Amino acid sequence: MKTEMSFPFYVKASLICLGLFAFISMLSIGQQILVPLIFSTLAAILLSPLVAFLVRERFKRGLAIALVLILVFGIVILLTVLLSNQIVRFGNALPELIGNFNLLVNEAINWISYQFNISVTDLRLWIDDRSSEMLTGASSEVGETLISTGASLMFVILIPVYMFLLLFYQPLLIEFIHRLFSADKQKDVNDVISKTKKIIQSYLIGLMTEAFIVAILYSIALLALGIQYAVLLAIIGALLNLIPYLGAIIAASLPMIVALATESPIYALLVLAAYIFIQFIDNNIIIPRVVASKVRINALVSIIVVIAGGALWGISGMFLSIPLTAILKVVFDHIDGLKPWGYVLGNSVPVSPHAAKPKKKVMAKS
DSSP, rough: OOOOOOHHHHHHHHHHHHHHHHHHHHHHHHHHHHHHHHHHHHHHHHHHHHHHHHHTTTOOOHHHHHHHHHHHHHHHHHHHHHHHHHHHHHHHHHHHHHHHHHHHHHHOOOEEEEEEEOOHHHHHHHHHHHHHHHHHHHHHHHHHHHHHHHHHHHHHHHHHHHHHHHHHHHHHOOOOOOOSOOOHHHHHHHHHHHHHHHHHHHHHHHHHHHHHHHHHHHHHHHHHHHHHHHHHHHHHHHHTTTSSSTHHHHHHHHHHHHHHHOOHHHHHHHHHHHHHHHHHHHHIIIHHHHHHHHHHHHOOHHEEEEEHHHHHHHHHHHHHHHHHHHHHHHHTTTTGGGGHHHHHHOOOOOOOOOSSOOOOOOOOOO
């Protein structure tokens, strides 16, 4: 007679913690392999309907994939060429911008010295000490920067290759997933695959739509204020805005610095006000109608996974955190033992069963 082994709670908790530690360590070690592969997988899922359409039109699969990739990368190159003028101008004007910003820093030092009766020399020594510490830390990371630059070039080369192979072998990979499970689980497998594809496609399309609208709004605001390099800063801001909650802060900082260096502090405040207004429109009108309805992850989990993704994989981890969490939610919702975890990732807040119920009035007997 077989007896099931039962472990105390602290043993189970310890095993779970060890497993999570090992899993996160593997994700960190395999960053250079996993990040481009995940980006390529998401892009391949997004482009798969277009490839399927061309295949239905009797194009060979390899040719259909090649045409789609040429179209996508052609659009990227075209946008780069259109922005090249502003990119070159911004690069040439960068030393002047830095010089103007240093003048503003000097004026700020003099103002602080006058207002708080602090010696200008002491302030400059403090700033120089902080700057030297930052430069020392930066110099120790020069080698890492060179390595990361090489990794970025490899990243750019690998993504098109991965995308082509993933799209080409898509039927084989889907069949492999089906063969991992028994016949009675095939319906659930189909459901998970179809929902995952739908979520990723709609989420990425929603993000691109949001980025396009926000870029237009940023451009209008910066052009109206007369800020230099308005279109370039607007596009950079719209891309940074794709990082939930944190990207908007960085997106507003860049044009504010340019406004401080080229105009006056009042323009920086106007830029901040314009970006706050656009963020209000984005958070209350654009995201609820375009993006949020596609991925139902609650705000608390979103912030946690974005910060955790940034700590694990940097900027790439921030971009990937929400779609990967959405995929996990779909998988958890279809596995009985993991359904509570899928529930806690969602944004449906139940009415507490312990809420105080209104007391019924008791009629006094006459």
